[in-house]
Amino acid sequence: MTHEGFKLRILFVDDDSALRETSGLILKSFGYDVRTAEDGFQALVELRSVLPDLIVSDLRMPNMSGFELLSIVRKRFPHIPVIAISGEFFGQGTTAPLADAFLMKGQYRPEQMAAKIVELIEESPLRPHVPKPDKAPVWVPVNGKGYFVLTCPACLRSFSEPRTELADAASEAECPACMTKVRYILDVHSCGHN
Template sequence: MAQQGFKLRILFVDDDAGLRETSALILKTFGHEVRTAEDGFQALVELRSVLPDLIVSDLRMPGMSGFELLSIVRQRFPHIPVIAISGEFFGTGITAPLADAFLLKGQYKPPDLASKIEELIGLSPLRPHLPKPHKAPVWIPINGKDYVVLTCPDCLRSFSEPRSESQGILEANCPACMTKVRYILDAISDSHH
């Protein structure tokens, strides 16, 4: 199912070797060329040799996390579509800075991933240059931890913030660029605990 007869180059990044290799084999059966990396550092090495048409990345990895990797990708290669996958976090407002799509690890099937890839490649390279969002995307731990991970809309770096019980628009300062980051913990955040 490679678009227009061309193989799509996909970079799949995950620290779980079994998942990484299985996913690569499955994506190859859909007609794609797949490279893999076990963390963000190895992914950056792969990006230096060949730029992929799309990146699929886990968020929680040792060394360089998916949050860090995807902020670099967005700044240096904004034209590359990205799918974030996580079994520890789920995203709200996920169509914002770091990823174009989000899949919950263990909750999607190979055809779901292949379909999402085809959809995103169909939009590329016509990625709209959207204005910066006025609220930050929020990544919420599934395991009930008492923090959230925010992505700064200005510098695209992610950082953790203690989870608040307050309602409405909340604010935090990005530790990297000191931008005041506004976010909302919406109703979906409580449904996954």
């Protein structure tokens, strides 16, 4: 896909080499200039050489996770749209502090990702400013582990919280990075993946 005469650049970040290669080829077939990285550290190296028009990143990766990478991207490059993908977590409620969109691995078709990319690119760089939500995004492990992950709307760091009884009411946790009191709702009806 081109925009004003040049190919749009996508950075695809995932530690699964087969998925990286396949996704890179699929995105190239849609007309994008694609760079790939195997973790957050390599993605930061790519960002130093060429800024992409959009980033697609896995959340669970060794060395530097997608949570860490996306918090850096949001702080340093807030104009770059981001799609988070995961097979281990699913985004519950708003994911805006870290990502503009979320796709569950193995549950989306290439055409769906391409359509989401077009949608986000068309909104960028004049995307509406998304105000900080009053409740933190909740990332729930698909495998039913005894924790879930919150993203602090203040400092954008993600941290785990022990899994307690699910409740539709707002709960509160303290961000270990900035000590902000973080409000969240762990929705009983959205947690059927466990």
